[in-house]
Amino acid sequence: MKLIRKPFVFARHAQSTFNAAHLIGGFTDSPLSEHGIEQAKNAAPILSDALNNDLNSTKWSVVVTSTLQRTQQTAFYAVPNQTITPYEQLKERNWGDLEGVPIEQQLPYEVTPPNGxxxxxxxxxxxxALNDILRQYPQPLIIAHSGVYRVLNNVINGTPYCPRIGNVSPISFIPSQDENGWKITPLKGNSI
Structure with missing residues (x-):
């Protein structure tokens, strides 16, 4: 599969209660932890600066999340006063019988979890889902899950295996002439 070559910014949701407990979350609708709420609030200046400095705008063309509350809550705190557009198709991978078990029990990505x-x-x-969003909007902010980032890494770099993206660490994806066809950098060089 190919990803439409248009710029976008991706951020993983802030820390959820399952993240804090080191559990596999997947489809489970765990809310943000108190620390996660603070992470999302702390991301607001970074995301606002990107708009003002990079896009000369006061609003993203769209703020897209999955339908899971941890992504929607992150958007609520990180980009206040913007409408959030939830996409069911951006939900994290369904880990089946592994939902809620310790993260150490996660299987390799190419292995289908039982009932997953x-x-x-x-x-x-x-x-x-990403291509649908990119067709419709000039430069969206997409707040989703680490699995979505692994899909992006697989499509762009040929492997889902990469360092886990930090909570609310916005990454800019810009089509380029680079080896993999994309310039992928932390937004404004910041990480939360």
Missing amino acids: EPWDTFETRIIN
Whole structure:
């Protein structure tokens, strides 16, 4: 599958209660932890500066989240006063019987968890959703999950295996002439 070559910014949601407990979250609708709420609030200046300095705008063309509350809560605190557009297709991978178990029990990505979602199905769902968003909006802010970031890494770099993206660490994706066709950098060089 290919990703439409248009610029966007991606951020993983802030720390959820499952993240704090080191549990596999997947489809489970865990809310933000208190620390996660602070992370999201602390991201607001970074995301606002990107608009003012990079886009000469006071609003993102769209702020997209999954339908899980941890992404919507992150957007609520990180980009206040903007309408949030939830996409069901951007939900994290369904880890089936592994939902809620310690993260150390997570299987390799290419292995389908018992009663869970196969990697290929997950990747197709995510790329279709991202392409739909990129067709409609000039430079969206997408707040989703670490699995979505792994899909992006797989499509761009050929592997889902990469360092876990930090909570609310916005990453800029800009089409380029680089080896992989993309310039991928932390937004404003900041990480939360």
